[in-house]
Amino acid sequence: MTDETMTIREMCDAFDVTPRTLRFYEAKELLFPIREGQRRLFTKRDRARLKLILRGKRFGFSLEEIRQLLDLYDMGDQQATQFERTYQVAQQRLKDMEEQRDELNEAIDDLKEQLKWGERIIGSLSSTKKAAE
16 A cells, blocks of 8 residues: 555455445446556545545435535535535435434334333233133
8 A cells, every 4th residue: 555545455444345345336436446457546535535425325325416426526616516515415314314313203102102002901911811810
């Protein structure tokens, strides 16, 4: 490895991803390693892009959204368009995640109530069974 490039194994170790993941991102035109025969050498730009890809995936962005946002880097406006669009997508994603959380909390509360009801039924059935014996 040099300061400028990393091998696929070094990338895997540094970012805790598999070679298959890196090849997949390359096929999706998210990463652009230098090819030297069969070897792939990843540049600082690839490392920065991978960091953003992994962060975007963690936040639930689709690969297409991530690709579109990364492509805005080269607009020539000091990344203003990229930052603005990323902010908009992130705001929407946060809203979606909060709605999912609220729906999940509601389902959890409902399930807890159903379990309490089930405990009462089981308790009354046990009491009835003991009384019959």
